[in-house]
Amino acid sequence: MGTMALIEVRAAGRRYFVPQAHVAQLELLRASVPPSRTLLARALGPLLHPTADHGSGDRQALTVVLPDCTVALLVERVERLEESADLRPLAPLIARRLAAPWVLGVVVAGDEPVPVLDLRQIAADVARAAATQPCGV
Amino acid sequence: MIQESSHLVLVRPTVYPARGGLLRACCPLTAAVAMINTPALAATTGWPAATPEFLLVRLAGELYGLPGSAVREVLRWRAPTPVPGAPPVIPGIISQHGVVLPVIDLRLALGLPATPPDRSTRLVVAHASEVDLALYVDAVADIVALDAEELAPPPSGRARLLGAVARYEGAPVGLIDLTAVITVVQEGA
Numbered sequence: 001m002g003t004m005a006l007i008e009v010r011a012a013g014r015r016y017f018v019p020q021a022h023v024a025q026l027e028l029l030r031a032s033v034p035p036s037r038t039l040l041a042r043a044l045g046p047l048l049h050p051t052a053d054h055g056s057g058d059r060q061a062l063t064v065v066l067p068d069c070t071v072a073l074l075v076e077r078v079e080r081l082e083e084s085a086d087l088r089p090l091a092p093l094i095a096r097r098l099a100a101p102w103v104l105g106v107v108v109a110g111d112e113p114v115p116v117l118d119l120r121q122i123a124a125d126v127a128r129a130a131a132t133q134p135c136g137v
Numbered sequence: 138m139i140q141e142s143s144h145l146v147l148v149r150p151t152v153y154p155a156r157g158g159l160l161r162a163c164c165p166l167t168a169a170v171a172m173i174n175t176p177a178l179a180a181t182t183g184w185p186a187a188t189p190e191f192l193l194v195r196l197a198g199e200l201y202g203l204p205g206s207a208v209r210e211v212l213r214w215r216a217p218t219p220v221p222g223a224p225p226v227i228p229g230i231i232s233q234h235g236v237v238l239p240v241i242d243l244r245l246a247l248g249l250p251a252t253p254p255d256r257s258t259r260l261v262v263a264h265a266s267e268v269d270l271a272l273y274v275d276a277v278a279d280i281v282a283l284d285a286e287e288l289a290p291p292p293s294g295r296a297r298l299l300g301a302v303a304r305y306e307g308a309p310v311g312l313i314d315l316t317a318v319i320t321v322v323q324e325g326a
Binding site for chain 1: 218219220221222223224227230231232235237238239241268269270319322323325
């Protein structure tokens, strides 16, 4: 699948990579985000693992710009930038069974496979789910 | 037959000595199980009396056999990396020798209760139907060769994922059809 620049983040207590190209801005989380029709903020951890226990440890926001809305996906922290990571495809056995197409592939970091998230797709799905209500926290 | 090291247990991939002699590596075992689904069929096909070997694993207290020709390695338990949105039967992925493998919880695939991992828990790396995967099992028990004439059709309730049933030291053993497992996991049936 080739190489790409990836940002390593921690959400729901786990490691993930996201494509740098999907992120318009990295921000420290403010104490409160005022509701807005153009900014939608969601914690990434509960989106990825709805049944897991989630604390309120989100400290940073990854901003994804969509045509009609900007989505801020909140993560516990941003770890580092990997400028040229070798992206591998997810095995078809598992790729076909995902509830949503939110995983682009896998990067093996050390000996650990780390999922690479399709942040644009996640943001688009968040925006779609919120389409009937005003954007906001 | 099973080699233990500090971090993994190895099973040789193709031909290895066993109680009844050498494993016959001429046929994929999943196909072999299908062929010898009944003793009568085994007799008509002339399948050799010293039949393929199986890796015996324990799932929810029951013994099951995995086709020996499909087994590549047996690993000590390590927690797989969960993939968002994957069903419980696929608890995650692991990297082994640089290859990313999906982990299949065989207990859930067979509709058996699952318990948390402990010191006996193993991951069995296997290859079947052009798919590499790691199978989550409660324990690995033995490698055995089974006679074709001792195999019987599986009970109707669990026939979908079993190629046959046999007995090992008096206990029933369900012989798992890995091709069927992969199909069921892929289709989410």
